[in-house]
Amino acid sequence: QAAAPSAGYAGIGRPATAKELQAWDIDVRPDFKGLPKGSGSVAKGMEVWEGKCASCHGIFGESNEVFSPLVGGTTKDDVRTGRVARLTDPGFPGRTTLMKVSSVSTLWDYINRAMPWNQPKSLTVEEVYAVTAYLLNLGGVLPDDYVMSDRNIAEVQQRLPNRNGVTTAHAMWPGAGLGRAARPDAAGVACMRDCATEPKVASILPDHARGAHGNLAEQNRLVGAQHGVDTRPAGAA
Amino acid sequence: QAAAPSAGYAGIGRPATAKELQAWDIDVRPDFKGLPKGSGSVAKGMEVWEGKCASCHGIFGESNEVFSPLVGGTTKDDVRTGRVARLTDPGFPGRTTLMKVSSVSTLWDYINRAMPWNQPKSLTVEEVYAVTAYLLNLGGVLPDDYVMSDRNIAEVQQRLPNRNGVTTAHAMWPGAGLGRAARPDAAGVACMRDCATEPKVASILPDHARGAHGNLAEQNRLVGAQHGVDTRPAGAA
Amino acid sequence: PAAIAQARPVPPDGGDPAILTLPAHSTGLGQPVVTDGYGLPSKYERNVQRRQSPGLTQTAQASVSFAPLQSLFGIVTPSGLHFERHHQGWWDIDPSRHRLMINGSDEAIVRTPKVFTMDELMRLPSVSRFHFIECGANSGMEWGNVAVPTCQYTHGMISCSEFTGVPLKILLDQCGVDYRRGRYVLGEGADGSSMTRTLPMELVESGEVLVAYGQNGEMLRPENGYPLRLVVPGVQGVSWVKYLRRIEVGDQPYGAKDEVIHYVDLMPDGLHRQYTSTQEVKSVVTTPSGGQVLLDKGYYQISGLAWSGRGRLRRVDVSVDGGRNWQQARLQEPVMSKCLTRFSLDWTWDGRPALIQSRATDETGHVQPTYRQLRAVRGSRSIYHNNAVQTWLVQESGEVKNVQLS
Amino acid sequence: PAAIAQARPVPPDGGDPAILTLPAHSTGLGQPVVTDGYGLPSKYERNVQRRQSPGLTQTAQASVSFAPLQSLFGIVTPSGLHFERHHQGWWDIDPSRHRLMINGSDEAIVRTPKVFTMDELMRLPSVSRFHFIECGANSGMEWGNVAVPTCQYTHGMISCSEFTGVPLKILLDQCGVDYRRGRYVLGEGADGSSMTRTLPMELVESGEVLVAYGQNGEMLRPENGYPLRLVVPGVQGVSWVKYLRRIEVGDQPYGAKDEVIHYVDLMPDGLHRQYTSTQEVKSVVTTPSGGQVLLDKGYYQISGLAWSGRGRLRRVDVSVDGGRNWQQARLQEPVMSKCLTRFSLDWTWDGRPALIQSRATDETGHVQPTYRQLRAVRGSRSIYHNNAVQTWLVQESGEVKNVQLS
Ligand code: HEC
Ligand code: HEC
Ligand SMILES: [Ca+2]
Ligand SMILES: [Ca+2]
Ligand SMILES: [Ca+2]
Ligand SMILES: [Ca+2]
Ligand SMILES: [Ca+2]
Ligand SMILES: [Ca+2]
Ligand SMILES: [Co+2]
Ligand SMILES: [Co+2]
Incomplete structure (x- = not known):
C-alpha cells in the first residue's frame, strides 16, 4: 500500500490535476497499460505513412537515408516462431527495427511520442494505430485489410517476428526484478607474468583509413609529450 | 652541497646558458644579492620620474588616480627610528608605499621588473637607481644631491622609515625558517549551546549602499530556492 | 618523430631566442579583469574539441559527439567538452x-x-x-x-x-x-x-x-x-x-x-539481451594513445582512465608488451565509487615497437576482459557494452596506432 | 517575498499552462550535436558571471574579479567563473x-x-x-x-x-x-x-x-x-x-x-606581519546569502563552503540565532586536504528574523573565529586574512542582508 506523502517539506510541490496527468502521462507498457482506446486500418496507415513518414523512412520503410531501415529481414516463418532466424547469421549485415522489436507497445508508444521526428506528438490516436499497423503490414506481419485496435493489439503482439527473441538472463540489470545472472559473464584474468597471450596484431587501422577522421595533428593540443600525427594525404600543403 | 642532478628523466630539459641566466635571473634580494653594479642621482631620477612615472603616480608620487599614493605619511623622525609612527594611529586613513616598505631592495627590484606599468623592463640600470633615489627623496628619506649606487644602498636601507616596522612572529609561514609562533593567534571557541554571545547587529549594509553593486536581482540565477533581491532605485522600470 | 619544442640545441648566439628576446607579455600591459564575465580556453587550445565520427549517424540531431580524452587531465571533464x-x-x-x-x-x-x-x-x-x-x-x-x-x-x-x-x-x-x-x-x-x-x-x-x-x-x-x-x-x-x-x-x-x-x-x-544497464569495469590509456606521435625515446608517464558501474576501482595493471607481463599502476586519489579514476605508470621507451594496454579490476573483483575473452562469450555483434582491453601499438617512428590482438 | 515560480494555484481551466500546452521543445526537432565544439552555459544562466566590485581598484589590469559563490553548487568552480x-x-x-x-x-x-x-x-x-x-x-x-x-x-x-x-x-x-x-x-x-x-x-x-x-x-x-x-x-x-x-x-x-x-x-x-602565507580555517554560507530573497516560509537547505590551508575540515557548525546555539552540519564527501568542502543543514524558516552563521574547525583543531575574537588579536586594519565567521540576517520580508554582530 502506498505510504502517506511525507510532510517533511510541506508546501514544496502540489498535487497534479487530472488534466495535467492526462497531458503528460502518455507511456504505453508491454501489458498495454496506458494504451488509449481506438483503432486504425492498414489502409489509413498507408495514407499517413506516405504523407508524413515516407520522406524520411522510404516508401517501403527500407530507407537508410536519415535512419537505419525499419522494415526488412523478417520472414513468414519468423512470424510463426517469434524468432528472427537471420539474427543467428553473423553474416547478415544490418538489423532492421522489425528484426529486433519484441513488444508492439514499444512501436505504438514511440511513434505516438516521437514521430514524425520533426513534429513529434502531432498524430491522432487513430493515426498512430493506423501507421503502426501499416508498418507491420509492410513487414508482412499484418494483412492488407487489418484494422488494429486496443481490442486486438494483444493478437498483433502474438505475431511479432522477434517476440521470443529476447532475454534478461544477464548480470547487467541493477535490481532484483529482471536479469537472472549473479556474476558478470565476460571477465579477464588477473595474470601478471608470462601470461598465456600471443601478442599478435590481428587488426590495425588500414593506411587508407588513417585519415578518414581528418588530420589528427589538429585533434591534439599543440604541446605535450605526444603531438598529433599528421595524417593529411601525401602532397597536401 | 648540491646533489647531482637526478638522471631519472634523461634528455628532458637541458642546462641553461650563461646568457639565458643573465636575461631572466633579475631578482634582487634584501641582502642585495642580484643587484647590478651602477648608480643614479636624485637629479637624474627627477627627469625619469617626470618623463615616465608622474603621469600615473603624480608629480609628487601622491596621486590616487591609477594606484594608491607611493609617497606621504612618513616623518623625519620615522627615518631616524625606522618605525612609521602613523601606523599606530587607527584613525590615519591610507597607507602609502613608503609607510610600509621595509627593504630598499624591494623597490629597486620591483621598479626594475615591473615599471613603468605599461612598459615594464624598459629602464636602464642607471634609471632604476635614479628613480628609486628620487622616490626616496620625495619622501624625505634622501637629500636632493644624493647619488644612489650599489656601494651605498646598504646605507639607504638604514634610512627607510619602516625598516624596523615588520615582524614574522606569527604562525602563517608554512616552513621552519620564518615565523616563530607555533599556534594560530586568533581562534574561535567550539561552544554549541547558550554560547556567551550577544547576537546584536552592529553593522548592516546601509540602505543607500544596497544598490551600490548594481541590481542584485540580476546577480542571481532566475530559478532557485532564493532569487536575487531587486535593488533598483524606487521608480526605476 | 616530430620535433619536440625544445631549447636545444642552443643556437650559436648562446641562448634560446624565446628566452633572450623578452616576449611582448613580459614587456607590456595585458588585458583587464572581466574581459569575459564567463571565460574561455586559450586560443592555442582550439584543437581540443568534441567531435563527430564521420559516417556514424545519418543525421546530426540523432547523433553523438565524442569527448577528446587524448587531451584531458585528471578526472573532471570540462563541461564544454562533455560528450553529447x-x-x-x-x-x-x-x-x-x-x-x-x-x-x-x-x-x-x-x-x-x-x-x-x-x-x-x-x-x-x-x-x-x-x-x-x-x-x-x-x-x-x-x-x-x-x-x-x-x-x-x-x-x-x-x-x-x-x-x-x-x-x-x-x-x-x-x-x-x-x-x-x-x-x-x-x-x-x-x-x-x-x-x-x-x-x-x-x-x-x-x-x-x-x-x-x-x-x-x-x-x-x-x-x-x-x-x-x-x-x-x-x-x-x-x-x-x-x-x-x-x-x-x-x-x-x-x-x-x-x-x-x-x-x-x-x-x-x-x-537480444534487454535491460542491460550496468556499465562494467573498463579502462583506457589516454596518453600515449592512437593518432599521437612520441617526440623522442626516453621517459614517459603512461596515463589513463578506469571506471566501473559496480563501485570503486581496486587496481589497474598496465602492460607494454601486449599483455604478456603487467605492472600495477598508481591510482590517483580520490578513488570514488562509479567515478573515473586516473592511473599512471612510469615507462621508458627504448624506441622499439610496444603494445600498451591497461586492465582494470573493480571492488567486486571483476577483471576487465580482453577482446578474446569478451568475444568468447558475447560474440562481436552486441554493439553495446564493449569493455574490452584496448591496445595501442607504438611504432618505431613514434606513431601510435589503434590495434586489436588475436 | 517575490513570487515562487509555481504551478499553484491551479488556474480555472484545471492545470498549469506550462503542462497543458506542450512547449515547442516537446513538439519539434532540436539542435544538432557539435553546434559548439566547445559548449557554453544556457542563455538563461547569464546572471551567473564573475564581477568586479565597483571602486575597489582604480584600474582593471591591477584588479580583481569575484566568483559568484551564491550561484555555485558542489566544490568545483567552473573555470569560466574562476576569480581573477x-x-x-x-x-x-x-x-x-x-x-x-x-x-x-x-x-x-x-x-x-x-x-x-x-x-x-x-x-x-x-x-x-x-x-x-x-x-x-x-x-x-x-x-x-x-x-x-x-x-x-x-x-x-x-x-x-x-x-x-x-x-x-x-x-x-x-x-x-x-x-x-x-x-x-x-x-x-x-x-x-x-x-x-x-x-x-x-x-x-x-x-x-x-x-x-x-x-x-x-x-x-x-x-x-x-x-x-x-x-x-x-x-x-x-x-x-x-x-x-x-x-x-x-x-x-x-x-x-x-x-x-x-x-x-x-x-x-x-x-606589519610579513610572509603571512597560510590561509586559515574559514567558511561561508552561500545559500541563503546576502542579496537574496527567500520565496516562502518553510523548509530550506542551508548550504555553504568551508576550507583550511592546514589540511582537511573536521567539522562545520551552523547557527541560525547569531551564534547562541549551533548544530553540526553534514559534510559532503569527499573531504579533501586544502580543498573546499561543501556543508549543509536542514532548516525550516518560520518567517521571523534569523541570523545565519557557519563556523569551521579543521583537522588541527583550529576553530574559525568570530569578528570579535579576530579583532581582539588583529585589530581591523590587516586587510589580509580575514577568516571571521560571516553573518547573514534573514529579514521578515525574506530579504537576506550582510551584517556583523557586536
Ligand atoms: C524528418 C524525418 C522523419 C520523419 C518525417 C519520420 N521519422 Fe521516424 N525516425 C526518424 C529518425 C531520425 C529516427 C531515429 C531517432 C533516434 O535515433 O532516436 C526515427 C525513428 C523511427 C522509429 C524507431 C526506429 C528505431 O529502430 O528506433 C519508428 C518506428 C519511426 N521512426 C516511425 C515513423 C513514423 C510512423 C513516421 C511518420 C508518422 C515517421 N517515423 C516519420 C526520422 C523521421
Ligand atoms: C601607466 C601607469 C604607470 C606608470 C607610467 C608607472 N606606474 Fe608605477 N604603478 C602603476 C600601478 C597600476 C601600480 C600597481 C601595480 C599592482 O597593483 O601590482 C604601480 C606600482 C608601482 C610601485 C609599487 C607601489 C606599491 O605600493 O605596490 C612603484 C614603486 C612604482 N609603481 C613606481 C613607478 C615608477 C618608478 C615609474 C616610472 C619609472 C612608474 N611607477 C610608472 C602604474 C604606473
Ligand atoms: Ca503511465
Ligand atoms: Ca608546437
Ligand atoms: Ca637570483
Ligand atoms: Ca523566474
Ligand atoms: Ca546514450
Ligand atoms: Ca591574490
Ligand atoms: Co523563481
Ligand atoms: Co611541441
Missing part, C-alpha cells in the same frame, strides 16, 4: 517554465501525484557527487575490428562531472509510494523524443539516483539536459534522462524504445 | 614558446640550472589534485564593517579546481639542489609584473607544490596563468605564480613587492 548524445536534438529550456511531474502507473502505487517547479526542486535537500556517465554504445564501433584512429572515437562517449541534485527517493516520499508493488521507475524527458527508460527501484532506494540540476558547480549544460536530468550512477547514459519532465512508479518495466529496439545486446545465439 | 587577480593584466601566451628556467641564488645551491619546454614538462610524472585557491585579501573589504552586499563580494576571491602538474620537487631533483642551504624557493612569472613570491622549501619537499598546466581537465585558462602556474596548496593565491617562467632556489627569502609592501598584515601595534 541527442535523439531529437538539444534545447535550451526556460527553467522558470520547466516542471517535473511524479505519478504512478495506477492510482494505488503513488498516492498523491505531484508537480514541482525548479524553484521548488532547488529548495529540497541536495547532494553533490562525482560520477562518470558512459554511453552504452561507447567503443561500439570496435566490436568487430579496429575502426577508428584515436581514443576520442574509441572511448570518448564518457565524461565525468560533479553532479548536484535531489535524491529521487526524497521526491517519491513526498508523493507517497507503495514500494512493495512499485519496483520500476520510469524517467521521461521533455524533448521531442520524450526519451523514456526504466530504472529498478533498488537504485532509487540506495539514494544514488539524483534528479540533478548542477554539473561541475554550475547548472547542467543545455546539451546535457538543462535544467533537469536523471543521474543514475553506474548505469549507461541513455538512462540518465535529459530535460526530465516526469517520473512514473510502476509494477512492471516499460519496454521503452531504447530498451527494446536499441540498447539491446545481440548474443551469438541470436537472442 | 591580475597585477599587470592577463595574457594568452603561446605555449610552444614558453620556457621554465630553474636556477640557484648562487652556483653552489643548484648544480645544473636548466631550461624546460612545455613539451618536456608535460612528459614528466604528473599528479591531479583538488585544491582551493584563495586570495589573501579575500573578505578584506569587511575588516572594519559591512561593506558589500553579497557573498560574491565578501568571499568570491576563492575558487576550487582539479589541478594537474609536475611536483616541483621532481624538477629540482633534475637540477641537483643543496637542500640544506636552499630553504627558500622563488617563483617568478612571465607577465609584465613578473610577479615574484618566496615559498618555504618544506612545502616543496612535501610534494604538494606543483608546476601545473592543467585545471579541471583542460589547460589552465589564460586568466589563471596559461600555460604554467604554481599550485601551492593551503597558501594564499598570490604565491601561486601565474605564467611561471622561473624558479630560483636560495638561502634567504626574497623580499618581493608582494611580501614586503602588499600581502602584509598591519597589527594594532603598528607592526
Whole structure:
C-alpha cells in the first residue's frame, strides 16, 4: 500500500490535476497499460505513412537515408516462431527495427511520442494505430485489410517476428526484478607474468583509413609529450 | 652541497646558458644579492620620474588616480627610528608605499621588473637607481644631491622609515625558517549551546549602499530556492 | 618523430631566442579583469574539441559527439567538452517554465501525484557527487575490428562531472509510494523524443539516483539536459534522462524504445539481451594513445582512465608488451565509487615497437576482459557494452596506432 | 517575498499552462550535436558571471574579479567563473614558446640550472589534485564593517579546481639542489609584473607544490596563468605564480613587492606581519546569502563552503540565532586536504528574523573565529586574512542582508 506523502517539506510541490496527468502521462507498457482506446486500418496507415513518414523512412520503410531501415529481414516463418532466424547469421549485415522489436507497445508508444521526428506528438490516436499497423503490414506481419485496435493489439503482439527473441538472463540489470545472472559473464584474468597471450596484431587501422577522421595533428593540443600525427594525404600543403 | 642532478628523466630539459641566466635571473634580494653594479642621482631620477612615472603616480608620487599614493605619511623622525609612527594611529586613513616598505631592495627590484606599468623592463640600470633615489627623496628619506649606487644602498636601507616596522612572529609561514609562533593567534571557541554571545547587529549594509553593486536581482540565477533581491532605485522600470 | 619544442640545441648566439628576446607579455600591459564575465580556453587550445565520427549517424540531431580524452587531465571533464548524445536534438529550456511531474502507473502505487517547479526542486535537500556517465554504445564501433584512429572515437562517449541534485527517493516520499508493488521507475524527458527508460527501484532506494540540476558547480549544460536530468550512477547514459519532465512508479518495466529496439545486446545465439544497464569495469590509456606521435625515446608517464558501474576501482595493471607481463599502476586519489579514476605508470621507451594496454579490476573483483575473452562469450555483434582491453601499438617512428590482438 | 515560480494555484481551466500546452521543445526537432565544439552555459544562466566590485581598484589590469559563490553548487568552480587577480593584466601566451628556467641564488645551491619546454614538462610524472585557491585579501573589504552586499563580494576571491602538474620537487631533483642551504624557493612569472613570491622549501619537499598546466581537465585558462602556474596548496593565491617562467632556489627569502609592501598584515601595534602565507580555517554560507530573497516560509537547505590551508575540515557548525546555539552540519564527501568542502543543514524558516552563521574547525583543531575574537588579536586594519565567521540576517520580508554582530 502506498505510504502517506511525507510532510517533511510541506508546501514544496502540489498535487497534479487530472488534466495535467492526462497531458503528460502518455507511456504505453508491454501489458498495454496506458494504451488509449481506438483503432486504425492498414489502409489509413498507408495514407499517413506516405504523407508524413515516407520522406524520411522510404516508401517501403527500407530507407537508410536519415535512419537505419525499419522494415526488412523478417520472414513468414519468423512470424510463426517469434524468432528472427537471420539474427543467428553473423553474416547478415544490418538489423532492421522489425528484426529486433519484441513488444508492439514499444512501436505504438514511440511513434505516438516521437514521430514524425520533426513534429513529434502531432498524430491522432487513430493515426498512430493506423501507421503502426501499416508498418507491420509492410513487414508482412499484418494483412492488407487489418484494422488494429486496443481490442486486438494483444493478437498483433502474438505475431511479432522477434517476440521470443529476447532475454534478461544477464548480470547487467541493477535490481532484483529482471536479469537472472549473479556474476558478470565476460571477465579477464588477473595474470601478471608470462601470461598465456600471443601478442599478435590481428587488426590495425588500414593506411587508407588513417585519415578518414581528418588530420589528427589538429585533434591534439599543440604541446605535450605526444603531438598529433599528421595524417593529411601525401602532397597536401 | 648540491646533489647531482637526478638522471631519472634523461634528455628532458637541458642546462641553461650563461646568457639565458643573465636575461631572466633579475631578482634582487634584501641582502642585495642580484643587484647590478651602477648608480643614479636624485637629479637624474627627477627627469625619469617626470618623463615616465608622474603621469600615473603624480608629480609628487601622491596621486590616487591609477594606484594608491607611493609617497606621504612618513616623518623625519620615522627615518631616524625606522618605525612609521602613523601606523599606530587607527584613525590615519591610507597607507602609502613608503609607510610600509621595509627593504630598499624591494623597490629597486620591483621598479626594475615591473615599471613603468605599461612598459615594464624598459629602464636602464642607471634609471632604476635614479628613480628609486628620487622616490626616496620625495619622501624625505634622501637629500636632493644624493647619488644612489650599489656601494651605498646598504646605507639607504638604514634610512627607510619602516625598516624596523615588520615582524614574522606569527604562525602563517608554512616552513621552519620564518615565523616563530607555533599556534594560530586568533581562534574561535567550539561552544554549541547558550554560547556567551550577544547576537546584536552592529553593522548592516546601509540602505543607500544596497544598490551600490548594481541590481542584485540580476546577480542571481532566475530559478532557485532564493532569487536575487531587486535593488533598483524606487521608480526605476 | 616530430620535433619536440625544445631549447636545444642552443643556437650559436648562446641562448634560446624565446628566452633572450623578452616576449611582448613580459614587456607590456595585458588585458583587464572581466574581459569575459564567463571565460574561455586559450586560443592555442582550439584543437581540443568534441567531435563527430564521420559516417556514424545519418543525421546530426540523432547523433553523438565524442569527448577528446587524448587531451584531458585528471578526472573532471570540462563541461564544454562533455560528450553529447541527442535523439531529437538539444534545447535550451526556460527553467522558470520547466516542471517535473511524479505519478504512478495506477492510482494505488503513488498516492498523491505531484508537480514541482525548479524553484521548488532547488529548495529540497541536495547532494553533490562525482560520477562518470558512459554511453552504452561507447567503443561500439570496435566490436568487430579496429575502426577508428584515436581514443576520442574509441572511448570518448564518457565524461565525468560533479553532479548536484535531489535524491529521487526524497521526491517519491513526498508523493507517497507503495514500494512493495512499485519496483520500476520510469524517467521521461521533455524533448521531442520524450526519451523514456526504466530504472529498478533498488537504485532509487540506495539514494544514488539524483534528479540533478548542477554539473561541475554550475547548472547542467543545455546539451546535457538543462535544467533537469536523471543521474543514475553506474548505469549507461541513455538512462540518465535529459530535460526530465516526469517520473512514473510502476509494477512492471516499460519496454521503452531504447530498451527494446536499441540498447539491446545481440548474443551469438541470436537472442537480444534487454535491460542491460550496468556499465562494467573498463579502462583506457589516454596518453600515449592512437593518432599521437612520441617526440623522442626516453621517459614517459603512461596515463589513463578506469571506471566501473559496480563501485570503486581496486587496481589497474598496465602492460607494454601486449599483455604478456603487467605492472600495477598508481591510482590517483580520490578513488570514488562509479567515478573515473586516473592511473599512471612510469615507462621508458627504448624506441622499439610496444603494445600498451591497461586492465582494470573493480571492488567486486571483476577483471576487465580482453577482446578474446569478451568475444568468447558475447560474440562481436552486441554493439553495446564493449569493455574490452584496448591496445595501442607504438611504432618505431613514434606513431601510435589503434590495434586489436588475436 | 517575490513570487515562487509555481504551478499553484491551479488556474480555472484545471492545470498549469506550462503542462497543458506542450512547449515547442516537446513538439519539434532540436539542435544538432557539435553546434559548439566547445559548449557554453544556457542563455538563461547569464546572471551567473564573475564581477568586479565597483571602486575597489582604480584600474582593471591591477584588479580583481569575484566568483559568484551564491550561484555555485558542489566544490568545483567552473573555470569560466574562476576569480581573477591580475597585477599587470592577463595574457594568452603561446605555449610552444614558453620556457621554465630553474636556477640557484648562487652556483653552489643548484648544480645544473636548466631550461624546460612545455613539451618536456608535460612528459614528466604528473599528479591531479583538488585544491582551493584563495586570495589573501579575500573578505578584506569587511575588516572594519559591512561593506558589500553579497557573498560574491565578501568571499568570491576563492575558487576550487582539479589541478594537474609536475611536483616541483621532481624538477629540482633534475637540477641537483643543496637542500640544506636552499630553504627558500622563488617563483617568478612571465607577465609584465613578473610577479615574484618566496615559498618555504618544506612545502616543496612535501610534494604538494606543483608546476601545473592543467585545471579541471583542460589547460589552465589564460586568466589563471596559461600555460604554467604554481599550485601551492593551503597558501594564499598570490604565491601561486601565474605564467611561471622561473624558479630560483636560495638561502634567504626574497623580499618581493608582494611580501614586503602588499600581502602584509598591519597589527594594532603598528607592526606589519610579513610572509603571512597560510590561509586559515574559514567558511561561508552561500545559500541563503546576502542579496537574496527567500520565496516562502518553510523548509530550506542551508548550504555553504568551508576550507583550511592546514589540511582537511573536521567539522562545520551552523547557527541560525547569531551564534547562541549551533548544530553540526553534514559534510559532503569527499573531504579533501586544502580543498573546499561543501556543508549543509536542514532548516525550516518560520518567517521571523534569523541570523545565519557557519563556523569551521579543521583537522588541527583550529576553530574559525568570530569578528570579535579576530579583532581582539588583529585589530581591523590587516586587510589580509580575514577568516571571521560571516553573518547573514534573514529579514521578515525574506530579504537576506550582510551584517556583523557586536
Ligand atoms: C524528418 C524525418 C522523419 C520523419 C518525417 C519520420 N521519422 Fe521516424 N525516425 C526518424 C529518425 C531520425 C529516427 C531515429 C531517432 C533516434 O535515433 O532516436 C526515427 C525513428 C523511427 C522509429 C524507431 C526506429 C528505431 O529502430 O528506433 C519508428 C518506428 C519511426 N521512426 C516511425 C515513423 C513514423 C510512423 C513516421 C511518420 C508518422 C515517421 N517515423 C516519420 C526520422 C523521421
Ligand atoms: C601607466 C601607469 C604607470 C606608470 C607610467 C608607472 N606606474 Fe608605477 N604603478 C602603476 C600601478 C597600476 C601600480 C600597481 C601595480 C599592482 O597593483 O601590482 C604601480 C606600482 C608601482 C610601485 C609599487 C607601489 C606599491 O605600493 O605596490 C612603484 C614603486 C612604482 N609603481 C613606481 C613607478 C615608477 C618608478 C615609474 C616610472 C619609472 C612608474 N611607477 C610608472 C602604474 C604606473
Ligand atoms: Ca608546437
Ligand atoms: Ca523566474
Ligand atoms: Ca503511465
Ligand atoms: Ca546514450
Ligand atoms: Ca637570483
Ligand atoms: Ca591574490
Ligand atoms: Co523563481
Ligand atoms: Co611541441
